[in-house]
Amino acid sequence: MAFRISLRSPSASKPDSVRKISASVSMCMGSGRSIEPLGEWYDRIQGSALLMDASFLEVDVAAIRRNYRRLRDLVGPQTRICPVIKGNAYGMGATEVGRVLQQSGASMLAVYDANEGLAVLQAGIRCPILVLGPDPVHLRGSPLRGFCNEGRVHFTVHGLDHWHRIRSVLTPDVTPIPLHLEMDTGLRRGGTPLPEFEKLVREIQEEPRVRLAGVSTHFVSSDRDAALTEAQHTMLRGEVQRLRGLLPQDLIVHVANSCATLGDRTTHADMVRVGQAWAGFGVEFLSDGRRLPMALDLEPCLRWTTTLRLCKRVARGERVGYHGEWTADRDSVLGLVPVGYAAGWSPFLSGRDGHIPPQVRLITSQGESWVPVAGAINMDQTVLDLGPALAAGLSPSVGDRVELITPNRQAPNHLVRLAAQAGLRPYAIACGIHPSVPRAYVDGHAEIETSFPIREGVR
Structure with a gap:
């Protein structure tokens, strides 16, 4: 499934998270067919399983256009x-x-x-x-x-x-x-x-x-x-x-x-x-x-987001995941996201004791926090240690957005940094993202933060 998005003027009647990116969305299998305002799409599926479980690969086509223009300037007209x-x-x-x-x-x-x-x-x-x-x-x-x-x-x-x-x-x-x-x-x-x-x-x-x-x-x-x-x-x-x-x-x-x-x-x-x-x-x-x-x-054009499916407490000293590769060093809360190596989230991005774990961005209604991967990447799910979010005064809950890959070069979950941790090239991870993960083609301003709001207040 693919989504084609083009920005237009925001609607004051929608929540902030929607008004920031008021758009039209084309939902299609392969190529666009029907188009509806993003705000109406949000209303139609608010609270549905699609919102709760959504994992989207967002491709910023405006960034691709700008990259092409920069390449043209770089190589010259001939x-x-x-x-x-x-x-x-x-x-x-x-x-x-x-x-x-x-x-x-x-x-x-x-x-x-x-x-x-x-x-x-x-x-x-x-x-x-x-x-x-x-x-x-x-x-x-x-x-x-x-x-x-x-x-x-x-x-x-x-x-x-x-x-x-x-x-x-x-x-x-x-x-x-x-x-x-x-x-x-x-x-x-x-x-x-x-x-x-x-x-x-x-x-x-x-x-x-x-x-x-x-x-x-x-x-x-x-x-x-x-x-x-x-x-x-x-x-x-x-x-x-x-x-x-x-x-x-x-x-x-x-x-x-x-x-x-x-x-x-x-x-x-x-x-x-x-x-x-x-x-x-x-x-x-x-x-x-x-x-x-x-x-x-040049601007990275790729962003991959998903949502928290489950939150559960873990006590200090408890081991997590297959083979117990990660151990809680304090009382904490674990978050489960429905993305694993079957979707293309590399098994080399596991969080193991004695290694610096990959970090992803948790986005809650109270704020944001970097949270590490805890334990092995599974076929259909990944466990996150939400302890840093708790320490920052946040209250993570089911439905909160999780950014797996960001276009921000400075962030720890930038594709290049994640690939380096996995011992891979960036395009090896990008190519491996399964076709079942919906692609969302975002065509708008560079400052867009999120293409698909999950609930009011999420940025």
Whole structure:
């Protein structure tokens, strides 16, 4: 289920928590259908199970737009921008995010395989799609064929063997398919080995059913190893220069991922491929000396909230959770939220004795408090130690909002900080958030605090 939200003037007749974000909401399965004012939606379901148990992944599309504009300013007007929306746009919804990026001016949108590409094209996105993975390109009888005949699908070639398999399934009447030739300059994952590169260029140029549209590579460690990144770039650049007479004049050269885009202008070439950057991430992995000034202006666009389902007392010394991995060091109250690893809340975010536990934000009608995870993350639920909230004079209760992930870079539950505690990359957590968690697409002012009020007084 997805929700599309656009702000409008507040209504004075609603509680403060609603008036702050008076909006219209489109509740849909995949794409929007019916629209109603958020205040009416609040009235209709107030006190229902949806309000009590709601867990929402909020995606700030206004932040995505601003991030795109900042990336445009950073790379300049001559360099194309190809946002990467593979993995369902890093878990945020490829169709919704793709529309926003298309409207913002993206030259292309990159996906991993043809199935991902077909899904966004069938949703009405007109932007050309670049398939990054070694796709078999089976077009016979496929609904993708029509989009290919319009030149709206570009495929990446990963070596001679892959190319020969593609060529074997091309039909005589196919409109020339745009191909991008990826060179393996060190990642050793996909791409064309250097000894095959020239032969592959020649074979593609001799085949009338395809056209060479681009060449690329993928950096191994653009966030950490400037020397290796430069060596990879030099290898590709050298081959492009050496074979310039064989290559089309309108060839698109693209090498920069998000970290390279944010850290090294020399890698921008004809087009940059940015994934986590459009979502406001990536800059955290670059040292001050390797970070372009505008990179710091990117805004994280992701927020995940849920509610307290249960509160119960625990005595000092009692052990909590599977294997008793957390022990209460004082009399306290535990809070249960209905989110666990089945929803994508990583089991590596458990709170264990002897380790600094992850913290999330509890939002009550009296105020807010940071509260730690207590014990192991379960399949469908997580236990929180509400002791810090009690010490702050708050009275947590069932229905109070809990912010699991925040867009605030300084907060302990910022996605980058949580990922570091879990030993993961931020996008690994984002991609793992289950599709059953409703996405709420917020389109409004940056100062919005909460898209879905649970009850009066909650901010």
